[in-house]
Amino acid sequence: MKKFFALYVIAIIAVVIGTTTARAGTIAHWTFEEGTPGATASGVGTIIDSSANNLHGTALGGPVYQDGLKSGTGNTGLNFDGNNDTVHVSSGSTGPLALAGDFTIELGVRADIPNALGFGVFYGDTQPSKDPYFIFMDGNGKLTFQIYGGATTASLQTANGALQIGKTTQIAAVFDYDDIDGSNNIMSIYVDRMLVVDLDIGTTVPFYGDTTSDFWIGSVHDNGNPGRYFRGGLTDVKISDSALTGSEMMLVPEPGMMAIFGVGLLALGLTRRKRS
Numbered sequence: 001m002k003k004f005f006a007l008y009v010i011a012i013i014a015v016v017i018g019t020t021t022a023r024a025g026t027i028a029h030w031t032f033e034e035g036t037p038g039a040t041a042s043g044v045g046t047i048i049d050s051s052a053n054n055l056h057g058t059a060l061g062g063p064v065y066q067d068g069l070k071s072g073t074g075n076t077g078l079n080f081d082g083n084n085d086t087v088h089v090s091s092g093s094t095g096p097l098a099l100a101g102d103f104t105i106e107l108g109v110r111a112d113i114p115n116a117l118g119f120g121v122f123y124g125d126t127q128p129s130k131d132p133y134f135i136f137m138d139g140n141g142k143l144t145f146q147i148y149g150g151a152t153t154a155s156l157q158t159a160n161g162a163l164q165i166g167k168t169t170q171i172a173a174v175f176d177y178d179d180i181d182g183s184n185n186i187m188s189i190y191v192d193r194m195l196v197v198d199l200d201i202g203t204t205v206p207f208y209g210d211t212t213s214d215f216w217i218g219s220v221h222d223n224g225n226p227g228r229y230f231r232g233g234l235t236d237v238k239i240s241d242s243a244l245t246g247s248e249m250m251l252v253p254e255p256g257m258m259a260i261f262g263v264g265l266l267a268l269g270l271t272r273r274k275r276s
């Protein structure tokens with residue numbers, strides 16, 4: 001009975017921890033649920049950010065709302081044509097999207113055609129290159145997460161095939177700032193909430209070199225010039241102010257909480273079995 005009680009307490013603690021981690025701050029979350037599938041997204045500030053920061057985006061080039069993209073929130077995503085479709089969010093080098101300290105960028109992706117991939121998210125400045133962070137998906141399904149740190153550029157890549165064509169995939173780029181002395185900062189890429197690759201990038205942190213930086217979904221805008229448009233569907237783009245673990249990443253519903261709660265229940269179940 002003592003043992004059962006101990007495990008019961010562990011289960012309760014696990015639930016409490018789960019609730020705490022679920023409160024990791026959301027910097028921005030574009031769910032793409034505001035549109036009707038088949039409708040073309042247009043108009044200033046119509047791509048709704050559900051976070052408190054109200055970082056609403058503007059669709060350019062005519063991306064189309066798409067049904068059947070289940071990842072994050074709901075079933076609706078935005079389909080980009082690979083030609084000129086993108087979403088622009090005005091930011092500036094000191095705004096909430098000038099990410100500093102720990103952060104996680106999550107996005108649900110479905111690439112429908114090989115060899116037609118581009119940028120998932122891109123934070124660019126108006127100098128050639130020198131762009132603080134981006135996530136890029138190449139034609140072989142290889143993911144790149146890159147940070148420009150002023151003196152150095154840190155780039156992390158998966159193997160080919162990390163992103164499968166025709167399959168909705170949950171990808172995440174995590175930056176874990178070394179809270180002890182900032183000397184062992186870690187970049188990671190997760191696919192479907194599993195850690196795929198990580199890298200110690202030393203003291204490098206994103207460097208915001210000018211005052212006209214902006215955030216883009218589905219394209220690159222380096223030096224103010226657009227290019228390398230993504231082709232396919234993006235379901236949700238979410239940015240958090242902490243280095244999330246796989247179980248804390250988005251899935252429907254409330255993944256971190258449910259996963260940890262499940263461990264607690266499993267502990268109770270094992271105890272019951274032992275007793276009988």
Ligand SMILES: [Ca+2]
Binds near residue numbers: 072
């Ligand atoms: Ca969605």
Ligand SMILES: [Ca+2]
Binds near residue numbers: 061062083085
């Ligand atoms: Ca277009």
Ligand SMILES: [Ca+2]
Binds near residue numbers: 125127130223
């Ligand atoms: Ca640039």
Ligand SMILES: [Ca+2]
Binds near residue numbers: 102176177178179
């Ligand atoms: Ca950290």
